[in-house]
Each structure stands twice: as C-alpha cells, then as structure tokens.
Amino acid sequence: MAQILAPSSQWQMRIARNSAPASPMTAKMWSSLVLKQNKKGTAKSSAKFRVFAVKSENGTINRMEDLLNLDLTPYTDSxxxxxxxxxxxxxxxxxxxxxxxxxxxxxxxxxxxxxxxxxxxxxxxxxxxxxxxxxxxxxxxxxxxxxxxxxxxxxxxxxxxxxxxKRHRAAEIFSNKKVVDEVPWFGIEQEYTLLQTNVKWPLGWPVGGYPGPQGPYYCAAGADKSFGRDISDAHYKACLYAGVNVSGTNGEVMPGQWEYQVGPSVGIDAGDHIWISRYILERITEQAGVVLSLDPKPIEGDWNGAGCHTNYSTKTMREEGGYEVIKKAILNLSLRHKEHISAYGEGNERRLTGKHETASIDTFSWGVANRGCSIRVGRETEKQGKGYLEDRRPASNMDPYVVTGPTG
The missing domain is CATH 3.10.20.70 (Glutamine synthetase, N-terminal domain)
Incomplete structure (x- = not known):
C-alpha cells in the first residue's frame, strides 16, 4: 500500500474532493470486479493482472507506484x-x-x-x-x-x-586558514509553518477561524494539539537517509508550526545542509498536498513567529576560558546589529517585536537563558565557562550562507 504522508483527516478530505470524478468505483466495487475476473480465469497470475490494495472506501489506486519504486541498480550503472x-x-x-x-x-x-x-x-x-x-x-x-x-x-x-x-563568498571565508583553524560550529534551528492548500491557513486551524490560545501545542501530542506530525517525521527520516546532519525535531508554540535542528555543522556544510533539508521538506509537503511557509510571521496577532535561531561556537569558545571569548564576540555582534538585521531575512520586522520570545528589532540585547534577547547564552555555558552563543534574530526565511558567512 502507498504510504500516506499527510495527516489522515486532511488526506481523506483531498481524496473525497479530487478522486471521485476520476474514479467513481469504491473499494468494494473494485474488489467485486477483481473477484469476478478471477472466477472467469482471466487473471491467472499477478503479473497479468495486478491491483493495488486500498485502505478505505475513499482510497485511491495508484498504478504508477511500481514505476516510481523501480530499482535500476540491477540493470544499469546509470x-x-x-x-x-x-x-x-x-x-x-x-x-x-x-x-x-x-x-x-x-x-x-x-x-x-x-x-x-x-x-x-x-x-x-x-x-x-x-x-x-x-x-x-x-x-x-x-x-x-x-x-x-x-x-x-x-x-x-x-x-x-x-x-x-551567496555560497561563493561564504565558501571563500570558510576556506581562510584562520577560520579553518577555529573550526566554526553551527547549529541551526529551522522553524516552519504548514498551511492548508486552498485557503493558505495553518494546518489544524478551522478555516477562517482560530484555535485555542497558545500554550498546549508546544512539543504536544494529540489530535487536538499536534497537526502535521507525519510530515515532520517523514522529513526527519528522509534527511537522515540523505545524509543531512539533522539532530532533532519538535512541534512549535503556534499550532501547525514545527522545528527541526541541523548541526553541529562545520563551516560551509551548515548552509548546504539547511538548503538541502528545505528542498526535502518542499518535496514532502508537495506530496502531502500541504503548503510549506517560511514566512517569519505567517499569522498576525498574538501568535509566535517563525525564526531560524543560529547557534555558534569556535574552538577557542569551546576551550577553557571560552566564556570571555563569547562575551567579546557578543560585543562585536552588537556593533553590527543593523547590518545583521538587514541580512537576516525578509519580513523580520513583523516578528522581532519584543513579544513572543523575541527582542525588539531596534535594540540589541543579550542575556543568560533569556529567550527575549537578541543573543542568548545557555546556563551550562555560563556554568562551565565555555560553550556557544545563540543568535535569536535570524528569520525562518534567512539565507544560511549569508548568516553563517559574510555577515555571521
């Protein structure tokens, strides 16, 4: 049976709308036809007459499945x-x-x-x-x-x-010997929103309406709290298969919104892996009939936006005395705040409002364990005196080659 990547309820809705005109046969009708054919002896082997199993009355029969899954390796080196x-x-x-x-x-x-x-x-x-x-x-x-x-x-x-x-310039920077010697690590947290195809409204939301207030949805389970888990899981496994350095995933604060993390990745790999992971996600949502949005504020109002928090460290930051190096790096970041903001994604001013776990776009700030700051330092980094910093300003649609490279 074909695997269904979309949430069950939505997929059933799509089948009900789209499949009826093309194939009015129900599963029972098709089964009846197959039985009659077998009784007549016209289908003596599965090679002559094959029928794909269907899951329900609304199931579809996909005769392209075998062709899509052909293994070419026994027949060609191409x-x-x-x-x-x-x-x-x-x-x-x-x-x-x-x-x-x-x-x-x-x-x-x-x-x-x-x-x-x-x-x-x-x-x-x-x-x-x-x-x-x-x-x-x-x-x-x-x-x-x-x-x-x-x-x-x-x-x-x-x-x-x-x-x-933008990759060309980033690759030049990451090939510089001083940069290579510092072994720059990046951990990028890609947030995204899943939208219903025809109405461009978040998955799981009533059309033209709103779900209950934020609170129950973050890292949640349940049909009334988690929308799009199949897509997230399919993406997670596909990335691991592809060789993308994905390290985790979770449901986000706004219903219909998810996050996955890529890293730690060294240098130019960070950008390459994020872009390929986005491509894989586009393909999976395409198959599921769901629209992928990287808009940093897909729904106006009292809802969280979507960011691409970028965690960063160098060899010196990860060694003894690294906390002082981190604080110097934060000072340097503060001096180029406007330049960085201009390169951190389109529409970011709608997200960086000082609310919903963001700092104001106009003000640079940093703090330990403070998610309302531009730069967050973890408690463990403070305790150990070494570690990494998290830049919380980049939007979900940022270019990772730009954020990690020329302006990073």
Whole structure:
C-alpha cells in the first residue's frame, strides 16, 4: 500500500474532493470486479493482472507506484542526479534532473550544467544562460538506490558568481586558514509553518477561524494539539537517509508550526545542509498536498513567529576560558546589529517585536537563558565557562550562507 504522508483527516478530505470524478468505483466495487475476473480465469497470475490494495472506501489506486519504486541498480550503472539551486528571490528552490553514466565520489566529478536564468529572475532574456556548479552531494530519499541530490551554486558563462550566489563568498571565508583553524560550529534551528492548500491557513486551524490560545501545542501530542506530525517525521527520516546532519525535531508554540535542528555543522556544510533539508521538506509537503511557509510571521496577532535561531561556537569558545571569548564576540555582534538585521531575512520586522520570545528589532540585547534577547547564552555555558552563543534574530526565511558567512 502507498504510504500516506499527510495527516489522515486532511488526506481523506483531498481524496473525497479530487478522486471521485476520476474514479467513481469504491473499494468494494473494485474488489467485486477483481473477484469476478478471477472466477472467469482471466487473471491467472499477478503479473497479468495486478491491483493495488486500498485502505478505505475513499482510497485511491495508484498504478504508477511500481514505476516510481523501480530499482535500476540491477540493470544499469546509470543513476539520476537532481541538480538543486536557489532562484532569483533568494529563497525559492529550483531543480532539474539528469542521467549520470558512471560512478562519482566527489561533486567536482559531476558535469556543470546550465538553465534559463530569465525564467528564474536571474538573467535577462537576451543572455539567459546561468551555469550550475555542483558543490555538495546527498543521497536521494525520493528515488532511492544510487540516485543523488546535488546542491549547486550559480555562475555566469564567464565563471563569475551571479548576485544571488551567496555560497561563493561564504565558501571563500570558510576556506581562510584562520577560520579553518577555529573550526566554526553551527547549529541551526529551522522553524516552519504548514498551511492548508486552498485557503493558505495553518494546518489544524478551522478555516477562517482560530484555535485555542497558545500554550498546549508546544512539543504536544494529540489530535487536538499536534497537526502535521507525519510530515515532520517523514522529513526527519528522509534527511537522515540523505545524509543531512539533522539532530532533532519538535512541534512549535503556534499550532501547525514545527522545528527541526541541523548541526553541529562545520563551516560551509551548515548552509548546504539547511538548503538541502528545505528542498526535502518542499518535496514532502508537495506530496502531502500541504503548503510549506517560511514566512517569519505567517499569522498576525498574538501568535509566535517563525525564526531560524543560529547557534555558534569556535574552538577557542569551546576551550577553557571560552566564556570571555563569547562575551567579546557578543560585543562585536552588537556593533553590527543593523547590518545583521538587514541580512537576516525578509519580513523580520513583523516578528522581532519584543513579544513572543523575541527582542525588539531596534535594540540589541543579550542575556543568560533569556529567550527575549537578541543573543542568548545557555546556563551550562555560563556554568562551565565555555560553550556557544545563540543568535535569536535570524528569520525562518534567512539565507544560511549569508548568516553563517559574510555577515555571521
């Protein structure tokens, strides 16, 4: 039977709306037909006549399932590489597939490719070619087998990074010897909101209405408190399969909102892993018929926004005496507050209000165990005299290459 990734109630609603015109047969009617065919002797083997099992009266029969799950490895050495890149908005993900005919061990062994930049807002129509440079490889959890996902960045035909290519500059910074020697660790907490497809209203919320006030939903269980767990779990496992350094997940304060954590990741890996994890989440919500939102304040009013808190430490911070290094780093961050805010995501002013576990966008602050500050230091870091800091300002739609690299 096909696995259903969407919450049960919503999936049943989709089937009721969409499947009836295409296939008026019920499960009982189909079973009856199969029995009659078998009695007549027209289906002597499953190879000649196959029917997929259905789960309920509203079930659908998917004859493409076998083709989608074909294992190519016994028949060919070729595999499929899904080239992924960031589009012109700086937050949209694009991808396309190509066949690779020989085994590869490093991204540099993959061919460069091109795409129509005029269709993504990244090049003019009269000179639209943008070149994809493969940079990081992950296993493909959707196709399985030897197939891969490839994180790429983008260049002109002359080899210059295009303006939306933020990875190039971040990679330069992380390859600097001083930076390499400090082994910078990042732990990024990606929050997101799941929306109902047609109304763009959070999953589990009554259409045009509101659930009960915040409080019962954070890390909760139960049909009246947790909405979208199947999507979160499917994403968690798919990321682990792909090789994304995901370290956990939980339901968030606003119903229909979730979080997952990536890290600790070193240097440029932090950005690569966040972008691939976002792509995987987009694909899973696509299959589930749910809309993924990275808007930092998807619902106005007395509801939590969505951030991308970024935890950071260096080798010196993690060693004895590191707390003093952390405090110096916080001072340096305070001197560039406005510059950082401008690079921490679109619409962040709607989220950083000083309420709902945020600091005001206009004021820099820090504190120990204080979630209402710009920078939070954990109790354990204070106690041990070493550890890490948490920058709570980045929005859920921030570019991790920018936050960890040029302005990080």
């Amino acid at each position: 595999f499929i590489a899904e080239y992924i890149w960031i589009g012109g908005s700086g937050i949209d993900l694009r991808s396309k597939s190509r066949t690779i005919s020989k085994p590869i061990e490093h991204p540099s062994e993959l061919p460069k490719w091109n795409y129509d930049g005029s269709s993504t807002g990244q090049a003019p129509g009269e000179d639209s070619e943008v070149i994809l440079y493969p940079q990081a490889i992950f296993k493909d959890p959707f196709r399985g087998g030897n197939n891969i996902l490839v994180m790429c960045d983008t260049y002109t035909p002359q080899g210059e990074p295009i303006p939306t290519n």
